[in-house]
Amino acid sequence: xxxxxxxxxxxxxxxxxxxxRVHLPISAGGFPFFSLEPERRAAxxxxxxxxxxxxxxxVDPHELTREExxxxxxxxxxxxxxxLFGSAPFEKLAALARAPGFTEGFAGYTWHRSELPEPxxxxxxxxxxxxxxxxxxxxxxxxxxxxxxxxxxWARPPAWVMDRLxxxxxxxxxxxxxxxxxxxxxxxRASTVLFWGTTAEPLGLFDSLPWLALGxxxxxxxxxxxxxxxxxxxEDEYLSRPDGEAFARAAERxxxxxxxxxxxxxxxxxxxxxxxxxxxxxxLAHDALLFDGLLEADHAAGGAxxxxxxxx
Numbered sequence: 001x002x003x004x005x006x007x008x009x010x011x012x013x014x015x016x017x018x019x020x021r022v023h024l025p026i027s028a029g030g031f032p033f034f035s036l037e038p039e040r041r042a043a044x045x046x047x048x049x050x051x052x053x054x055x056x057x058x059v060d061p062h063e064l065t066r067e068e069x070x071x072x073x074x075x076x077x078x079x080x081x082x083x084l085f086g087s088a089p090f091e092k093l094a095a096l097a098r099a100p101g102f103t104e105g106f107a108g109y110t111w112h113r114s115e116l117p118e119p120x121x122x123x124x125x126x127x128x129x130x131x132x133x134x135x136x137x138x139x140x141x142x143x144x145x146x147x148x149x150x151x152x153x154w155a156r157p158p159a160w161v162m163d164r165l166x167x168x169x170x171x172x173x174x175x176x177x178x179x180x181x182x183x184x185x186x187x188x189r190a191s192t193v194l195f196w197g198t199t200a201e202p203l204g205l206f207d208s209l210p211w212l213a214l215g216x217x218x219x220x221x222x223x224x225x226x227x228x229x230x231x232x233x234x235e236d237e238y239l240s241r242p243d244g245e246a247f248a249r250a251a252e253r254x255x256x257x258x259x260x261x262x263x264x265x266x267x268x269x270x271x272x273x274x275x276x277x278x279x280x281x282x283x284l285a286h287d288a289l290l291f292d293g294l295l296e297a298d299h300a301a302g303g304a305x306x307x308x309x310x311x312x
Contacts, residue, residue: 012285013051015044015072016059016079022180022208023081024059025278027136036063048072055285061106062092069096070104077288078109081131083117083205090119097124107292110284112205114229126288130230131204132277133215137180139188142217142268147255150174150190150218152209157196157223161248168255174209183209187216191261192254195222196247202227214238215275217268219254219261223247231274237267 034044061078108126147169
């Protein structure tokens with residue numbers, strides 16, 4: 001049988017809410033971006049439909065209607081970058097999937113973790129795509145300023161911990177609703193980020209700041225851990241101290257021991273090697289087109305086929 005093996009896609013586009021921009025390869029020279037903010041959604045769908053893209057990526061695909069999905073061009077891939085709650089989002093993803101009665105649906109979905117929740121196991125998950133980063137938006141080298149702590153308003157360590165650090169460093173609080181540009185600017189000036197989460201969930205599942213902190217080259221000290229499958233190693237690329245006293249001692253060490261700052265250099269390099277959004281999305285687009293071509297050829301030959309497991 002003859003199978004068309006695509007090279008680099010002629011054109012791929014991304015549709016997403018503004019909050020996801022930092023996880024997408026949409027800086028200069030990247031994929032065209034179409035905002036799904038409410039006031040721009042209709043115009044974005046129309047513009048995307050006219051783009052004649054080979055591949056269309058949609059972040060939070062369960063937010064679209066069947067009519068909107070049907071208008072999108074090329075091979076449609078849904079990208080799930082964070083945990084979903086309740087049955088409704090999963091039911092919506094199933095309803096938007098490509099099927100004999102809905103050939104314009106999503107060919108498959110990516111998931112942010114390798115471990116799938118039970119409701120997702122009936123979906124066509126074509127690969128794992130963790131929260132990669134648009135590196136063009138982040139500092140090219142880690143900050144070299146003196147001791148400067150950045151503390152998120154929503155994940156602030158206990159007051160007694162902060163009291164112990166008074167006078168030892170400049171402390172900046174990052175507001176809960178800070179714009180992305182303000183967040184990246186604050187990270188570019190920080191040497192250490194103190195992050196005290198309030199849940200037992202792994203770091204980075206609901207909050208982009210842990211990923212941004214690593215990508216910006218700050219020393220990231222938290223009371224939790226990243227998902228094991230992400231390959232972000234405690235002690236080598238960030239510090240995890242679940243106990244309050246151990247957390248406070250680690251923060252004090254970070255301020256007085258320059259050698260500990262090597263951890264943030266390793267994290268900065270790891271993000272650039274393994275979490276760059278551009279290569280990740282290019283590979284996903286290529287693989288999805290390739291395997292979809294194989295699937296069509298298999299169907300033409302009378303096989304069952306299945307677009308599964310094309311990205312990691």
